[in-house]
Amino acid sequence: MKKDLWIGGEYRNASSYMKLKNPFNLEVLAEIGMATSEDVLSAIHAAQQAQVGMADLPSFERAEILEKVAQFLKDDREECARLIAMEAAKPLKAARAEVDRTIMTYTFASHEARRIHGETVPMDGAPGGQGRLAFTVREPLGVIAAITPFNFPMNLVAHKVGPAIAAGNSVVLKPASQTPLSAYKIAEYFHRAGLPAGALNVVTGSGSKIGDVLVKDDRIKMITFTGSPEVGRYIRENSGLKRVTLELGSNSALIVDDGVLIHQVIPRIVTGAFAYQGQVCISIQRIFVHENIFDSFVDQFVSETQKLKTGNPLEEETDISAMITRGDVQRTQEWVEEAVNNGAQLKLGGGSEEGIFKPTILVNVPSSEKVSCEEVFAPVVHINTFRDFSEAIDQVNDSKYGLQAGIFTNDIHKALQAARKLQVGGVMINEIPTFRVDQMPYGGVKMSGMGREGIKYAVEEMTELKLISFKTE
Structure with a gap:
């Protein structure tokens, strides 16, 4: 043709x-x-x-x-x-x-x-x-x-x-x-x-x-x-x-506060992180989880991610397929390896096969790593911990990007604090930053x-x- x-x-x-x-x-x-x-x-x-x-x-x-x-x-x-x-x-x-x-x-x-x-x-x-x-x-x-x-x-x-x-x-x-x-x-x-x-x-x-x-x-x-x-x-x-x-x-971020019923939100978060191989401008790239629920969150997040099926995009059951180019696969591999070499822990994935980069989860990633501070545009997400809510907001704002951010919390005061202080074009409360409907205003800052x-x-x-x-x- x-x-x-x-x-x-x-x-x-x-x-x-x-x-x-x-x-x-x-x-x-x-x-x-x-x-x-x-x-x-x-x-x-x-x-x-x-x-x-x-x-x-x-x-x-x-x-x-x-x-x-x-x-x-x-x-x-x-x-x-x-x-x-x-x-x-x-x-x-x-x-x-x-x-x-x-x-x-x-x-x-x-x-x-x-x-x-x-x-x-x-x-x-x-x-x-x-x-x-x-x-x-x-x-x-x-x-x-x-x-x-x-x-x-x-x-x-x-x-x-x-x-x-x-x-x-x-x-x-x-x-x-x-x-x-x-x-x-x-x-x-x-x-x-x-x-x-x-x-x-x-x-x-x-x-x-x-x-x-x-x-x-x-x-x-x-x-x-x-x-x-x-x-x-x-x-x-x-x-x-x-x-x-x-x-x-962007390198969109999500805050998960203490008290959130994580088993209810994790399937949604996995979707926001890995849909279309993470090649979405508002794909979840950075997750900040309260220290009281961090270990449980990571375990459940890994378990839910393992349910994703990779393969031919034309097959009905496929969740993850090839990245747009083989060069992007190589770039992603290099960024993940750099993060691991500099102290990040690899919980899942980290490799590729026939153009498909496997869903990858990292924890405790330094903010200076490319998988954190740049737009990875790949099925890669990192999970870090926080103790104080203001600290979580500061970690989200510690970015040259600012498209959308999400927060899951049961505290209306924290929700309003996030709405006021997050430096992004859209704040999604009790929702992932990957959420978009097509009539809403959409754009970023920075x-x-x-x-x-x-x-x-x-x-x-x-x-x-x-x-x-x-x-x-």
Whole structure:
């Protein structure tokens, strides 16, 4: 199968192609077009040409297009899930859950398309403002560049494309090199749904080559990016006056307080730590457990983790499959070995087989170790102890990241203390930090990024506020 570039509402040949391989068995899935700088400029031009029509498209028509895309996903749920499982090595049951979330994301986007609004402004609240009627409206920014990662190849595309279309913008989408098939599938759905040609363009290939064109072209009015802090910083520093939303990952932490019924929460915590091989921005990486329950927690956590089944992502019983690349397996192995050599205790896992890194549990890990202070993005979690609750909060905050954090506690005062003092974009009380529903505001602080996703909040990021004032007297 050969996939060309999607520009101006049609597939266009690329000058070269790359082989896309299944991360699990390295089987060739397709040949993917590699966009040149000229191809990216052509996509930007197509988006700019389509922008006038998009801005004039009534909100109910934009909503209906988004509703149709959601319906296409419902109709093809199993096909889409298998596509994700093949190109991303996401276990099939997790891939189905992603498709279901993608349906909800486009549904929320269709709702928001119908209720983009401004407000009246009481001009006579200031001297000289009397005799005036003023109100605000929200208008689309224009051409938006969306750059997405491999780990949620449909739903994270939806979180960028959905609100952009809802707000009347046009889009140039650069999906992750490992997961382009999901993006092309979505482009085909939008075309079938009646989206104007050029309003959504998909260009695949070198991230740096495509990204540089998008960052530097003045026709691009906003860049929405999910990926590494290094690339995010580069985009922020080189994008000029473009609006920028960045979601840059984390090393999410969970606090488990004394008195919590750990047998009730451990299955949930194991899911938060190891779902999709830990390749989730808000995957649990650091767990801080009160010293009174530490030993029991570790024993039960190890026992529950041992129930996870590794294997082919297309098999129904698989919980853990291959990491996205063999290079990531090697990196993870090195980080775990470094931690053990520097005093951490290995309780489970620590090795790999055929691209699958086995679920790994470490305890008493120094905070300076990469598996603690960097984003491991792998099925690796460490468990450390604390005595005083304030100490646990300090340990969570001792990070350059701040996306989401979780806490399990029976003490409302500690819950409120955590809500106030944790330096993150979202605090999940009596829940894991990996929790997300697609209408909530989502984003981080510090090196976890800037701006917020979640459809309503993304629409605000993707529109310009205009004030209109009438002198009536």
